[in-house]
Amino acid sequence: MRSLRCSKCGETTRCTFNRRITPRDQQSGSVLVQTSDGRELVVELFDISPHGVGFDLSVRDTNKLTVGRDIQFKCKWNPQLLSQGVYTVRSVKGQRVGVEKRT
Secondary structure, three states: OEEEEOOOOOOEEEEOOOOOOOOOEEOOOEEEEEEOOOOEEEEEEEEEEOOEEEEEOOHHHOOOOOOOOEEEEEOOOOOOOOOOOOEEEEEEEOOEEEEEEOO
16 A cells, blocks of 8 residues: 655545556455365455466464465356466465466
């Protein structure tokens, strides 16, 4: 979040910048994440792009995913939404996790 101040009227607005080259689609719903060691976690989708996925973990699961770990998704309500490929965790900030599709 950043604050921007208008040079004409002085009003301040808080906003978030999207510096990604490809757009992200907002998406919500519960999906199952399988880790490489066999753990299964229920997560809430946040956004999807052609190269990755952003999702939120529950507070109790925040220490179960670390950067560099490989995961897979299972989406029962829309199996085509997330391919059966492998994703690598690229960032963990609090409960928000960003993963990149492995090529």
